[in-house]
Amino acid sequence: xxxxxxxxxxxxxxxxxxxxxxxxxxxxxxxxxxxxxxxxxxxxxxxxxxxxxxxxxxxxxxxxxxxxxxxxxxxxxxxxxxxxxxxxxxxxxxxxxxxxxxxxxxxxxxxxxxxxxxxxxxxxxxxxxxxxxxxxxxxxxxxxxxxxxxxxxxxxxxxxxxxxxxxxxxxxxxxxxxxxxxxxxxxxxxxxxxxxxxxxxxxxxxxxxxxxxxxxxxxxxxxxxxxxxxxxxxxxxxxxxxxxxxxxxxxxxxxxxxxxxxxxxxxxxxxxxxxxxxxxxxxxxxxxxxxxxxxxxxxxxxxxxxxxxxxxxxxxxxxxxxxxxxxxxxxxxxxxxxxxxxxxxxxxxxxxxxxxxxxxxxxxxxxxxxxxxxx
Amino acid sequence: xxxxxxxxxxxxxxxxxxxxxxxxxxxxxxxxxxxxxxxxxxxxxxxxxxxxxxxxxxxxxxxxxxxxxxxxxxxxxxxxxxxxxxxxxxxxxxxxxxxxxxxxxxxxxxxxxxxxxxxxxxxxxxxxxxxxxxxxxxxxxxxxxxxxxxxxxxxxxxxxxxxxxxxxxxxxxxxxxxxxxxxxxxxxxxxxxxxxxxxxxxxxxxxxxxxxxxxxxxxxxxxxxxxxxxxxxxxxxxxxxxxxxxxxxxxxxxxxxxxxxxxxx
Numbered sequence: 001x002x003x004x005x006x007x008x009x010x011x012x013x014x015x016x017x018x019x020x021x022x023x024x025x026x027x028x029x030x031x032x033x034x035x036x037x038x039x040x041x042x043x044x045x046x047x048x049x050x051x052x053x054x055x056x057x058x059x060x061x062x063x064x065x066x067x068x069x070x071x072x073x074x075x076x077x078x079x080x081x082x083x084x085x086x087x088x089x090x091x092x093x094x095x096x097x098x099x100x101x102x103x104x105x106x107x108x109x110x111x112x113x114x115x116x117x118x119x120x121x122x123x124x125x126x127x128x129x130x131x132x133x134x135x136x137x138x139x140x141x142x143x144x145x146x147x148x149x150x151x152x153x154x155x156x157x158x159x160x161x162x163x164x165x166x167x168x169x170x171x172x173x174x175x176x177x178x179x180x181x182x183x184x185x186x187x188x189x190x191x192x193x194x195x196x197x198x199x200x201x202x203x204x205x206x207x208x209x210x211x212x213x214x215x216x217x218x219x220x221x222x223x224x225x226x227x228x229x230x231x232x233x234x235x236x237x238x239x240x241x242x243x244x245x246x247x248x249x250x251x252x253x254x255x256x257x258x259x260x261x262x263x264x265x266x267x268x269x270x271x272x273x274x275x276x277x278x279x280x281x282x283x284x285x286x287x288x289x290x291x292x293x294x295x296x297x298x299x300x301x302x303x304x305x306x307x308x309x310x311x312x313x314x315x316x317x318x319x320x321x322x323x324x325x326x327x328x329x330x331x332x333x334x335x336x337x338x339x340x341x342x343x344x345x346x347x348x349x350x351x352x353x354x355x356x357x358x359x360x361x362x363x364x365x366x367x368x369x370x371x372x373x374x375x
Numbered sequence: 376x377x378x379x380x381x382x383x384x385x386x387x388x389x390x391x392x393x394x395x396x397x398x399x400x401x402x403x404x405x406x407x408x409x410x411x412x413x414x415x416x417x418x419x420x421x422x423x424x425x426x427x428x429x430x431x432x433x434x435x436x437x438x439x440x441x442x443x444x445x446x447x448x449x450x451x452x453x454x455x456x457x458x459x460x461x462x463x464x465x466x467x468x469x470x471x472x473x474x475x476x477x478x479x480x481x482x483x484x485x486x487x488x489x490x491x492x493x494x495x496x497x498x499x500x501x502x503x504x505x506x507x508x509x510x511x512x513x514x515x516x517x518x519x520x521x522x523x524x525x526x527x528x529x530x531x532x533x534x535x536x537x538x539x540x541x542x543x544x545x546x547x548x549x550x551x552x553x554x555x556x557x558x559x560x561x562x563x564x565x566x567x568x569x570x571x572x573x574x575x576x577x578x579x580x581x582x583x584x585x586x587x588x589x590x591x592x593x594x595x596x597x598x599x600x601x602x603x604x605x606x607x608x609x610x611x612x613x614x615x616x617x618x619x620x621x622x623x624x625x626x627x628x629x630x631x632x633x634x635x636x637x638x639x640x
Contacts, residue, residue, distance in 0.1 A: 027496045027497075027498060027543065027544070030498050030499070030502055031497045031498060031499050034499045034501065034502055035499070038501075060544045061506050061509055061510065061541075061542075061544050062496065062498050062502065062506055062544075064509055065498075065502045065503075065505035065506040065508075065509055066502055066505075068505045068509070069501055069502045069505050072505075073501075092575065093575055093576070096513075096571070096575045097509055097512065097513065338525055339480075339525040340480030340481075340523070340524060340525040341480050341481075342479075342480040342481035343480070343525070345481075
């Protein structure tokens with residue numbers, strides 16, 4: 001037997017396998033003992049075991065768990081087990097641990113078949129959609145009330161969020177849209193140059209920006225920056241019971257919490273979209289001037305002759321719809337937060353994911369509507 | 376333990392604060408605090424709101440570096456060595472029960488308790504669930520392994536926090552307001568639990584509290600700190616402090632409201 005091995009083996013007077021521990025049963029020794037004893041208990045010739053604790057001076061929680069685990073293993077293997085010569089302090093400690101009988105853990109939810117789980121998922125999604133529709137209804141109702149009594153509206157709060165969502169996002173939006181303009185112009189130029197139609201790069205870039213890319217990219221930025229921020233802010237307020245405090249003080253939460261955020265995004269989104277259009281065109285002009293032999297004047301003149309009011313207005317209308325959806329879903333996810341910091345994180349993520357989905361969904365619907373209206 | 380003997384034979388004592396000053400930035404909260412805690416004792420740190428109790432605890436567990444003086448745990452200056460070495464040394468010696476329980480919300484109770492065991496010991500995976508069960512049974516939460524903290528009451532969260540604090544069988548346990556916000560019955564249960572852990576496992580305890588019944592029930596020794604004095608104003612067993620001639624101590628133990636700008640006797 002190697003030096004410092006945690007136990008010695010022998011035979012008891014009744015011929016049982018006797019395991020005499022020689023070291024304390026602690027966190028440090030538990031792994032080695034478990035490995036050896038579990039191997040011994042698994043051998044067929046060892047039908048009964050005796051654990052001798054006479055030389056054990058200390059047992060900690062890991063040691064107690066080790067003894068329980070050995071007991072459980074022996075029960076499973078059909079090995080008879082008994083312990084002997086436990087010193088009084090250790091016996092006292094083990095009795096202290098045994099005084100509370102374990103209760104049954106909470107039942108795990110039934111897993112069900114794949115079809116059942118898919119059905120449950122659909123029901124859950126339908127319930128969520130119903131709750132979102134109700135939430136939107138409550139916000140629109142208070143919005144109507146605020147239009148009738150504008151003096152009661154919390155304008156200062158709205159301007160605060162307007163600054164956060166609007167002016168603070170201008171730099172990053174400019175950078176994104178400028179680079180997008182550069183990429184689009186290069187991509188278009190590769191194709192159009194083959195036909196000597198360089199000048200139509202301006203038409204393509206400006207139309208794509210005004211009708212589609214500027215509203216969608218602005219909305220995506222708002223969903224990532226502002227929708228998530230709204231969800232996190234409201235979620236944290238819920239965890240801190242601030243929402244409950246406001247409710248019992250008699251505040252209407254959709255009016256007090258949600259409406260200023262919705263209005264801020266409704267104002268910020270079209271302004272940012274115009275800014276995005278400008279940034280994209282600057283990118284396009286920069287590439288056209290350097291690589292396509294187009295002067296900034298000829299580029300802008302082409303844009304002026306191509307773009308109609310309906311292109312700009314259609315894009316701004318889209319962005320307005322996106323803004324309302326982003327603000328509403330961000331606030332809705334915030335209100336859905338349950339207790340705990342992890343829930344805030346989950347709902348913040350959900351706010352971004354739902355926001356992006358709603359942007360694309362609404363974009364598809366509006367594009368179809370525009371097509372039939374001839375816009 | 377009286378402050379004047381703090382410097383003598385500190386190695387066998389669980390904790391010794393030697394002329395410790397603590398503060399945040401330029402603001403000094405506690406100045407020249409000295410005391411020792413013997414192994415196996417339950418010492419309560421008392422004081423009104425804002426008196427520096429929690430600051431003192433932060434200093435003792437190494438979360439706040441003293442601006443002056445030193446803190447010794449089992450004779451070792453906790454700020455003498457590097458942070459890594461200190462953490463390695465301390466993790467098996469101290470456990471901390473935070474005011475709110477400080478459980479990780481994304482983990483179940485079982486996972487919360489298993490976290491330090493899995494990280495800082497080499498117990499086999501077959502034994503780990505058994506240790507988790509034992510710890511939860513110790514705090515009378517047997518069967519709650521799969522519950523998330525958000526599904527528990529405040530008292531249960533505190534008990535679960537206690538189970539995590541003692542997961543690695545620490546020699547010393549620090550508790551910040553263990554009975555704060557609990558009803559009298561649950562508070563008494565928490566007190567009993569702390570006393571049992573002290574008696575059976577021999578855990579030395581430093582309990583920061585201003586819960587009078589709890590102080591009287593569990594304390595071997597009490598240390599009272601005061602915000603205006605910026606230090607310790609009284610030490611001793613709670614039954615002695617209760618009849619102190621110092622009005623600040625007497626008022627605390629007898630819940631006597633002090634008029635604004637009143638003169639002290």
